[in-house]
Amino acid sequence: MKSLFRFSAVLFFIIILANSQVYGQKIKPAESGYAPVNGIKVYYEVYGKGKPLVLLHGAFMTIDMNWGELIPELSKNRKVIALELQGHGHTPFSERKLSHATLASDVTKVMDYLKIDKADVAGYSFGGEVAYQMAIQSPEKLSKLVIISSTYKTQGWLPEVNKALEGMKPELFTNSPMHTAYNAVAPDKTKWPKFLEQMMASAGQPFDLGDDNISKIPVPVLIIAGDNDGLDKTELTKTYKLLGGDVFADMGAMPKSQLAIAPGQTHVSLMMQTAMILNYLNGFLK
Numbered sequence: 001m002k003s004l005f006r007f008s009a010v011l012f013f014i015i016i017l018a019n020s021q022v023y024g025q026k027i028k029p030a031e032s033g034y035a036p037v038n039g040i041k042v043y044y045e046v047y048g049k050g051k052p053l054v055l056l057h058g059a060f061m062t063i064d065m066n067w068g069e070l071i072p073e074l075s076k077n078r079k080v081i082a083l084e085l086q087g088h089g090h091t092p093f094s095e096r097k098l099s100h101a102t103l104a105s106d107v108t109k110v111m112d113y114l115k116i117d118k119a120d121v122a123g124y125s126f127g128g129e130v131a132y133q134m135a136i137q138s139p140e141k142l143s144k145l146v147i148i149s150s151t152y153k154t155q156g157w158l159p160e161v162n163k164a165l166e167g168m169k170p171e172l173f174t175n176s177p178m179h180t181a182y183n184a185v186a187p188d189k190t191k192w193p194k195f196l197e198q199m200m201a202s203a204g205q206p207f208d209l210g211d212d213n214i215s216k217i218p219v220p221v222l223i224i225a226g227d228n229d230g231l232d233k234t235e236l237t238k239t240y241k242l243l244g245g246d247v248f249a250d251m252g253a254m255p256k257s258q259l260a261i262a263p264g265q266t267h268v269s270l271m272m273q274t275a276m277i278l279n280y281l282n283g284f285l286k
Contacts, residue, residue: 026068026072027047027071027072027075029045029046029047030046030047030048031045031046032044032045032046034090034091035109035110035113035114036113037105037106037109037110037113038096038102038105038106038109039094039096040086040091040092040094040096040106041091041092042083042084042085042086042091042106042109042110043083043084043089043090043091044081044082044083044084044110044114045063045081045082046079046080046081046114047071047074047075047079047080047082048074048075048076048077048078048079048080049079050077050078050079051078051079051119051120051143052078052079052080052081052111052116052118052119052120053074053078053079053080053081053119053120053121053122053285054081054082054083054107054111054119054120054121054122055067055070055071055080055081055082055083055122055123055127056083056085056107056121056122056123056124056127056128056130056131057082057083057084057085057088057124057126057127058124058125058126058127058271059125059126059199059203060088060173060178060199061088061089061178061181062084062088062089062090062181062182062185063082063083063084063089064181065177065178065181066124066127066271067082069272069274070274070277070278070281073274073278074278074281078285081110081111081114081116081119083106083107083110085103085106085126085127085130086098086102086103086106087191087195087198087199088195089181089182089185089186090185090186090187092186092187092188092191093186093188093191093194093195093198098198098199098201098202100129100130100132100133100207100209101133101137103130103133104130104131104133104134104136104137104138105137105138107121107130107134108134108138108141111141117141118140118141118142118143119141119142119143120142120143120144120145120146120285121134121135121142121144121145121146122145122146122147122148122281123146123147123148123150124148124149124150124271125148125149125150125267126150127150128147128148128149128150128151129150129151129152129207129209131145131146131147131150132145132147132150132152132209132214132217133152133209135217135219135221136209136210136213136214136216136217139217139218139219142219143219144219144220144221144222144284144285145217145219145220145221145222146221146222146224146281146284146285147221147222147223147224148224148225148270148271148277149224149225149226149229149230149231149267149270149271150231151231151232151235151236151239152208152209152210152213152214152239153207153208153209153235154206154207154208155208155232155235156231156232156235156236156239157230157231157232158230158231158232160230161230165203165204166203166204168200168203168204170193170196170197170200173196179192182195211238211242214239214242214243215242215243217243220256220257220258220284221243221257221258222257222258222259222260222280222281222284223236223239223240223243223257223258223259223260224260224262224270224277224280225259225260225261225262225270226261226262226264226265226266226267226269226270227261227262227263227264227265228264228265228266229265229266229267229270230266230267231267233261236259240257240259243255243257244256244257245257245258245259246259258284260280262276
C-alpha cells in the first residue's frame with residue numbers, strides 16, 4: 001500500500017509537468033511522419049537545421065509533453081529529431097514484446113530512414129534507458145550521449161522507487177493528462193488499456209544492461225540528475241566512474257564524460273527547468 005501511495009504522489013507531479021508543458025512555446029515541425037521499422041511504424045518529428053540531435057521521451061509521455069519547452073530552443077541551431085516509442089502518442093500500439101534492444105533498434109532504423117548516419121542522442125527516464133542500450137549496440141550511430149534522470153539497471157533506482165513501479169495500477173492513469181494526450185493523437189484510442197498493461201509489465205521486470213557494456217561506451221556521455229530524483233546516487237557515481245569520470249583532473253586529463261547534479265530537483269521537476277537543461281545540453285554538445 002505504501003508503494004502505491006508513493007507512485008500516486010509521483011503521478012500527481014507528472015500531471016503537473018504535463019499541464020505545464022501544454023502552455024509552452026509551440027512551433028510546427030518542418031517534417032513529420034511514420035518510419036516503417038522492425039514490423040511497426042514509429043512516429044517522428046523533425047525541427048530546424050544543423051547537426052542532428054535525437055530526443056527520446058519518458059514513459060507514458062509524448063514528444064510535446066516531454067520536450068515541448070526545449071525543442072523551440074534546441075532547433076535554433078540543431079536538426080532535432082523527436083520520436084514516439086512503441087505504443088506512445090502517434091506510434092500505434094503493437095503486441096510486439098517491449099525490450100530495450102528492440103526499441104534501440106527502432107531508433108537507429110528511424111535514423112536510417114531519415115538518412116542520418118550519426119547523431120547526438122538525449123533520453124529522459126525511460127528514454128534514457130533506450131539511449132544507453134543504443135550506445136551499447138549501435139555506438140557508430142552516436143556522436144554524444146545525454147542521459148537525463150535515468151539508469152541502465154534496476155538497482156540504479158532507490159528501493160522505494162522500484163517498489164512503487166511494482167505497485168502501479170491502471171486506474172492511477174484514468175483521466176490523467178497522459179490519457180488525454182494519448183487520446184488526442186493515438187491512431188486507436190481503444191488500445192490505451194493494453195498499452196498501460198504492456199508498459200507496467202515491462203516496468204515490473206528487473207533489468208541490467210551490464211557494467212562492462214557501460215564502461216565500453218566509446219562516446220562522451222553527459223549524465224544529468226536531480227539530487228532527489230529517485231536515482232541511487234552511490235550507483236550513479238559508479239556509473240560515472242565506469243564512463244571514466246570522478247578523477248582528480250587537476251593532476252591529469254579532464255574526462256570526456258560529465259556529471260551534473262541539479263540541486264533541489266526531483267525526477268519530474270528536473271525536466272521543468274528548461275533554462276538549466278538547455279544550458280547543460282548546449283555546453284556539452286557544443
